[in-house]
Amino acid sequence: MPSFDVVSDFDAHEASNAVDQANREVHTRFDFKGTGSKFELDAQVITLTTQSDFQLKQMLDILRQKLAKRSVDIGCMEEQEAELSGSEARQKVILRRGIEADLARKLVKMIKGSKLKVQTAIQGDKLRVSGKKRDVLQDVIALLKEADVNLPLQYENFRD
Secondary structure (H helix, E strand, O other): OOEEEEEOOOOHHHHHHHHHHHHHHHHHOHHHOOOOOEEEEEOOEEEEEEOOHHHHHHHHHHHHHHHHHOOOOHHHEEEOOOEEEOOEEEEEEEEOOOOOHHHHHHHHHHHHHOOOOEEEEEEOOEEEEEEOOHHHHHHHHHHHHHOOOOOOOEEEEEEO
């Protein structure tokens, strides 16, 4: 019986490379000279540190560009509120990985509501979809691509 997995993931090595490139650009740009601006990557959290809110926004743009250039979907970025204190501005960006349980339930409900003849199962942070025909599975992929989910989804482990 054909099946595939729906996951939300990114390449951590490419994300690390993008952060390194963003750091390099911030250190060489004239408008960031002497500000002590930097990006720090710790597991799945990127911390942006600089002097002002305006510079934080510029740094976010740089980070988005570098991530997109390295083929990391910027939809996995969850930007936290900026913390402004005295002469320092700090913001955390969380790189989301995996499908949360309530979103997985919502996707299962959407697939079942479409009346397609498939079975869905939540397996940890991914969703397994299986059906009798490959065409039905392709219809499920098309349905999920059209869905308004603010998380990038990938379809892998397609078995016939």
